[in-house]
Amino acid sequence: MSQLRAVAARGLRRSGGRAAPQQQPARQSRKGASLRGGAPAPLPAPPPAQHLFSDPAEIEALRGNLLAWYDRCKRDLPWRTLAATELDADRRAYAVWVSEIMLQQTQVATVIDYYNRWMQKWPTLQALAQASLEVSSAGTGCSPCPCGSSSNSLLHLLEQEVNELWAGLGYYSRGKRLQEAARKVVSELAGRMPRTAEDLQKLLPGVGRYTAGAIASISYGQATGVVDGNVIRVLCRLRCIGADSSSPLVVDRLWDMANALVDRSRPGDFNQALMELGATVCVPKAPLCGECPVKQHCRARCRKLFGKPTLVPDVEDCGKRVGGCPLCPPATEPWDSSLGVTNFPRKAAKKQPRVVKTATCVLERRGCHGTPEYLIVQRPDSGLLAGLWEFPSLLLPQGLQEEKQQEALADHLQAWMGWPVAAGDLQLIGEVVHIFSHIHQTYVVYSLPLDGDVTLDPTSSPSRWVTEEEFHASAVSTAMKKVL
Numbered sequence: 001m002s003q004l005r006a007v008a009a010r011g012l013r014r015s016g017g018r019a020a021p022q023q024q025p026a027r028q029s030r031k032g033a034s035l036r037g038g039a040p041a042p043l044p045a046p047p048p049a050q051h052l053f054s055d056p057a058e059i060e061a062l063r064g065n066l067l068a069w070y071d072r073c074k075r076d077l078p079w080r081t082l083a084a085t086e087l088d089a090d091r092r093a094y095a096v097w098v099s100e101i102m103l104q105q106t107q108v109a110t111v112i113d114y115y116n117r118w119m120q121k122w123p124t125l126q127a128l129a130q131a132s133l134e135v136s137s138a139g140t141g142c143s144p145c146p147c148g149s150s151s152n153s154l155l156h157l158l159e160q161e162v163n164e165l166w167a168g169l170g171y172y173s174r175g176k177r178l179q180e181a182a183r184k185v186v187s188e189l190a191g192r193m194p195r196t197a198e199d200l201q202k203l204l205p206g207v208g209r210y211t212a213g214a215i216a217s218i219s220y221g222q223a224t225g226v227v228d229g230n231v232i233r234v235l236c237r238l239r240c241i242g243a244d245s246s247s248p249l250v251v252d253r254l255w256d257m258a259n260a261l262v263d264r265s266r267p268g269d270f271n272q273a274l275m276e277l278g279a280t281v282c283v284p285k286a287p288l289c290g291e292c293p294v295k296q297h298c299r300a301r302c303r304k305l306f307g308k309p310t311l312v313p314d315v316e317d318c319g320k321r322v323g324g325c326p327l328c329p330p331a332t333e334p335w336d337s338s339l340g341v342t343n344f345p346r347k348a349a350k351k352q353p354r355v356v357k358t359a360t361c362v363l364e365r366r367g368c369h370g371t372p373e374y375l376i377v378q379r380p381d382s383g384l385l386a387g388l389w390e391f392p393s394l395l396l397p398q399g400l401q402e403e404k405q406q407e408a409l410a411d412h413l414q415a416w417m418g419w420p421v422a423a424g425d426l427q428l429i430g431e432v433v434h435i436f437s438h439i440h441q442t443y444v445v446y447s448l449p450l451d452g453d454v455t456l457d458p459t460s461s462p463s464r465w466v467t468e469e470e471f472h473a474s475a476v477s478t479a480m481k482k483v484l
């Protein structure tokens, strides 16, 4: 990889040297000026030295140790191979971009198959942006369906394909946004990916600061840092940062630190190495400190072993600061020696997930050859599980009794099908629980066998009859797959 990236890095490097940039104290901002027009408000004190990397020699050593470890131990992953071998910068950036979007909130092991299938189907931005034409010629479900499903636009079919390929990865809007952004690059940017982290973030929908930094450093060799969950953990431990790691103050300090640390000649490898360290060694619960390539720079480990973060006395002791240290653990939750390095990072307590109950009905009929078929309907274009297919479902009000649930579902089906449905005809099958990150969802599952066909209201959501096999190949959520 390295040659490619090194060349790119040289092109972007502004200064020839590898000396680490010093972290600057925050500059006076407009907001910092006194609102009354008097003397400017005092600048916030810079973070205490024990939470920073301020020694260029230490930074240099850390970079070297981390990169040497990465070269020896990195996992072989398809997006890394593509990023290392693809000569075309746009294709390289696209390959990294797809991987980064898929990896958001999803484990590497799960992503690999999805990634390979995606890149096989849409190997370039242009292929993804123009895929609606492929969908048309392939005729995947375009023809009007005898079951009465509404005809879809080609674009809609592409979205369906994206959803089908994405099904099981969760956070479905990611796939849709990737597709929208690809169309934008092709139609508005002449097919050329923006070449800096700043432009990537500014011009591409769905690309935030982290993704922009990852694409720019890995694909173009821009010396810019990245901060994701793994990096947060590693940096907080390296520098004993115990304040809430999701607070703006800590997040800003971590970005400063990531930008200061990133290796100037191999920024993409350095960023991946830091993330790899967090994913495989500096893991949340039982970090493998003995095997860690940067253990000699780790103040959490030092504190665990020696009872203090550094062996050399600090000029400034956090404990002596007026008002306390903004980056140390709060006084109410001090260092807990039984936790060791896992004292860091810390997060404000998570909100409890919302409890939601939904009644869902498996409507079943006999198809042409006597094969059972099931009716599925498409969810709205926005919101949870946008655009995915599901069995006809109804969100239930809190605390509704079982008998009433059944009646509510029967009314819902009746209004929707224009066919009388008695609550007593619905057979209760059981409950399926699915935990989304922020929702504890229970599906109360009923079944309703039908003798004849039903004519659905054409103004209601798109719907279609599918066999069990077709159901599992459709863009249905993991939660729905648990139902059938």
Ligand code: SF4
Pocket (backbone or CB within 6 Å): 234, 237, 238, 281, 282, 283, 287, 288, 289, 290, 292, 293, 294, 295, 298, 299, 300, 301, 341
């Ligand atoms: Fe993480 Fe342990 Fe390495 Fe420190 S020494 S960075 S806590 S694995």
